[in-house]
Amino acid sequence: MAREMLRQGGRSARIQAEVHRTVQELLKSMDRGAITVPMIAERAGVTPSTIYRRWGDLSELLADVAVARMRPIADPDDTGALVSDIEAFILQYAEEMSSRVGRAMLVDVVGSVEGEAAAQCCRYTYHHLETLRERAVMRGERPFDIDEAIDRIMAPIVYHILFGDRELSPDYCRSLVDRFFGK
CATH class of the missing domain: 1.10.357.10 (Tetracycline Repressor, domain 2)
Structure with a gap:
């Protein structure tokens, strides 16, 4: 699957930040096995297709959030x-x-x-x-x-x-x- 090229700043950065924030909030409040892409999308104010287009699937999104948190x-x-x-x-x-x-x-x-x-x-x-x-x-x-x-x-x-x-x-x-x- 081709990945959308992300621009630094702008709408792409805002969406990524909001999705990351939403995932982090959900991980604090519930078991990761209960988290779904539609749930994240709804709370982040984006469509599930936006998440699938950027990250491919839930495991890639969770990994991306983890890497961002691990950044020194x-x-x-x-x-x-x-x-x-x-x-x-x-x-x-x-x-x-x-x-x-x-x-x-x-x-x-x-x-x-x-x-x-x-x-x-x-x-x-x-x-x-x-x-x-x-x-x-x-x-x-x-x-x-x-x-x-x-x-x-x-x-x-x-x-x-x-x-x-x-x-x-x-x-x-x-x-x-x-x-x-x-x-």
Whole structure:
């Protein structure tokens, strides 16, 4: 299905903002399984065809809303040292994403059929790790391999969030960072 090209600002932006706001309100007040495109459209003041034309289906809309909420608003904290920078980032990520809301957003992103939402979330994480690596280099610290950090730190955290098979305690998260740095 061809996607409508969205202009920055104007009517398209207003519609997107209103639909996103409506979805967020509905997610606060009801189970996501009870939410439908016609329900969203009615409350947002648009037709269901507008939603289908822009997002294709409900799963893509939920993923788009989740990605918008996951968009970073600031760089990771600068603690003054690479290991503590990564630890602070990982602890914050694990806390936010293992919450009920965070886990639901991850599920929505992973449930997106087209995969663009998941790719965007990966880019957000990659960008944060690039920022941490660049800081390390500027401080004269040895850089790290971002792909390795994703495989050895981020992947286990996301796995445990999605499958809920263990508590993501700060100690567990720190142990992933320690193992990554060979401690």
